[in-house]
Amino acid sequence: MFKIERGGEEHRKLSYNDAKCVGCGICTDVCPTSSLRLGPLVPIARGLIEMDLISVNVDSCVFCGLCSVACPFDSLSLEINGENIKDMGNYPFWDVESKVDDEDCIYCGRCYSVCPRDSILFERNLPDPVSLIRGEIEIDKDKCIYCSFCADLCPAEAIIIKNKPTSSVDLLNNTIEVDLSKCVQCGVCKRVCPENAIKQICSTCMLREEISIPEITGETFIVEDDCVNCSWCSEICPVDAISITKPFEGKLELIENEAEEKICKGESCHACQDVCPCNAVSIVDGKSVTNLDFCNLCGACVTACPQDLRVLTRTAMNLQNINSESWNEILNTILSGK
Amino acid sequence: MAVKIDSDVCGHIENCPVQGLCIKLCEQGAIIEEDGDVKIVPENCDDCDLCIQNCPNQAISKA
Numbered sequence: 001m002f003k004i005e006r007g008g009e010e011h012r013k014l015s016y017n018d019a020k021c022v023g024c025g026i027c028t029d030v031c032p033t034s035s036l037r038l039g040p041l042v043p044i045a046r047g048l049i050e051m052d053l054i055s056v057n058v059d060s061c062v063f064c065g066l067c068s069v070a071c072p073f074d075s076l077s078l079e080i081n082g083e084n085i086k087d088m089g090n091y092p093f094w095d096v097e098s099k100v101d102d103e104d105c106i107y108c109g110r111c112y113s114v115c116p117r118d119s120i121l122f123e124r125n126l127p128d129p130v131s132l133i134r135g136e137i138e139i140d141k142d143k144c145i146y147c148s149f150c151a152d153l154c155p156a157e158a159i160i161i162k163n164k165p166t167s168s169v170d171l172l173n174n175t176i177e178v179d180l181s182k183c184v185q186c187g188v189c190k191r192v193c194p195e196n197a198i199k200q201i202c203s204t205c206m207l208r209e210e211i212s213i214p215e216i217t218g219e220t221f222i223v224e225d226d227c228v229n230c231s232w233c234s235e236i237c238p239v240d241a242i243s244i245t246k247p248f249e250g251k252l253e254l255i256e257n258e259a260e261e262k263i264c265k266g267e268s269c270h271a272c273q274d275v276c277p278c279n280a281v282s283i284v285d286g287k288s289v290t291n292l293d294f295c296n297l298c299g300a301c302v303t304a305c306p307q308d309l310r311v312l313t314r315t316a317m318n319l320q321n322i323n324s325e326s327w328n329e330i331l332n333t334i335l336s337g338k
Numbered sequence: 339m340a341v342k343i344d345s346d347v348c349g350h351i352e353n354c355p356v357q358g359l360c361i362k363l364c365e366q367g368a369i370i371e372e373d374g375d376v377k378i379v380p381e382n383c384d385d386c387d388l389c390i391q392n393c394p395n396q397a398i399s400k401a
Contacts, residue, residue: 040392048362261339261385268366269386306387 004058012063013079018052021075022228022277024298027054027067030330035061041304045274065091069319070331072096072247072298073228092331095318097245098227100220104241107218111233111242116279119226120233124218128181132211135185135202137178143197146174150189150198158182159189230278230294248297250314252290262307264288272301272310340368340380340401341390347397350375360389360398 003015023044028036035057043049054075065078065085069092078085085091098119100111112122146163162175185202204211222233222242234242256263266286273281273288280294281301288310290301302310314335322328343360351358351374358376360369368382369389380401390398 040394042388043356043359043363043392046363048359049356265384265386268384269388271388306391 001052002056004056004061004063006063011079011081012065014056014061014063014065014068015077015079016052016054016056017075017077018054020073020225021053021071022073022298023053023275023300023303024072025300025303026070026072026298026334027076029333030066030070032064032066032330033060033062036067038303041275041300042271045304066327066330069093069327070334072296072317072319074225090321090323092319092322092327094247095245095320096229096247097243098222098224098229098233099243100222100233101241101243102219104239105218105220106239106241107216107220108238109220110236110238111220114232114236114279116230116232116277117226117228119223119228121219121221121223124216126216127214129184130181132204132214133183133185133202134204134207134211135183135200137180137183137185137189137198137200139176139178140197140199141176143195144174144176145195145197146176147194149192149194151176153188153192155186155188156182156184158184228277228298229296230280231296232279232294235293245318246296247318248314249316250297250312252292252295252297252299252301252313253311254288254290254309255311256309262309264307264309269306271304271306275300275304339385340378340383341385341387341398342401343376343378344397344399347395348376349395349397355394360393363388363392 001016001018003013005013023038023041025038028038037055039051039053039055040049044051044053063078068076068078072094086093107124109122112120146161148161148163151159151161158179160177160179185200185204187200187202190198190200229244229246231244231246234244254264264287266283266288270283273283277298277300278294278296281288281290297312297314299312302312317335319331322331351371358371361371361376366382366384368379370377370379
């Protein structure tokens with residue numbers, strides 16, 4: 001996190017939020033005064049060094065704001081007289097999206113469990129299981145001998161028996177109860193009871209038309225501030241309820257050169273895997289494999305690879321509204337890839 | 339092939355900004371601590387070059 005400011009006719013403030021930064025280095029590439037520096041990606045990702053991914057030289061920064069509009073992850077913001085330039089309308093903006101359609105979402109929670117940035121808020125309300133079961137159970141306490149066969153075998157652990165007297169006074173003070181919130185009317189207790197003390201009828205099947213189909217409600221919400229548009233959620237969603245627009249189109253390749261001994265060392269190194277904000281990189285058979293479905297083409301892995309084997313080609317980017325010719329020239333260098 | 343450390347530039351753990359970053363980064367056990375200094379175990383080196391790339395003093399190079 002940093003915040004630097006410059007007074008004068010206009011008050012300009014550049015702020016950096018490390019929590020959103022993925023270490024792509026795009027800001028350092030576009031800075032016209034080379035005032036931004038990318039820290040050591042791998043040691044930071046592995047927690048060996050505690051520092052921000054990006055640092056700034058406050059003496060050379062001219063507060064132009066190019067870095068803030070170039071950042072696809074909104075880690076950098078430039079404010080002029082208190083207003084963020086991304087809200088001004090005449091500055092470029094990233095036309096990216098990460099959205100859940102409430103109408104289609106069935107609240108399975110798969111997206112929530114796979115999101116590599118923990119940027120999905122998810123909660124659901126499941127029906128009371130008792131409302132889906134019909135049946136009756138009754139224990140004849142005069143017949144019960146408190147043997148515990150039923151309690152030990154109950155798959156739902158719904159039978160609670162107190163059959164250990166703590167003193168000679170309460171020798172006969174045994175109890176047996178069925179927790180109806182757990183009982184599924186399976187009938188195991190009835191079948192195992194040696195004294196035929198349990199009466200149980202499951203009527204779920206014959207009353208199945210009467211038992212209403214449960215409505216599962218909930219909420220699934222992507223916190224766009226934390227999202228890096230990797231597409232894990234939309235790829236895994238079984239009902240296509242999530243739409244993700246990635247910042248870039250293109251490809252990422254691993255190009256080895258055995259003659260120059262430029263070879264992926266897989267598990268020995270796994271730098272690419274550690275820095276990937278998308279959890280898109282795996283080591284398979286000793287080599288780094290990137291699943292482009294989940295990759296946002298940020299290029300952090302390209303910088304991190306000590307063998308320099310990764311080639312990123314960006315063919316299109318969703319940075320819109322570039323009105324200045326000089327900015328267009330600089331911002332288009334993002335497309336040249338790494 | 340392994341790597342070598344330029345002893346004049348190396349922080350020797352004590353003066354390394356990260357107290358032996360190369361040792362912490364190398365998962366092959368090819369760079370270890372011995373008597374408070376950095377030692378290379380060439381037979382363990384897999385030539386991944388992670389240490390070369392990340393040494394804060396740029397003291398490591400190909401042997």
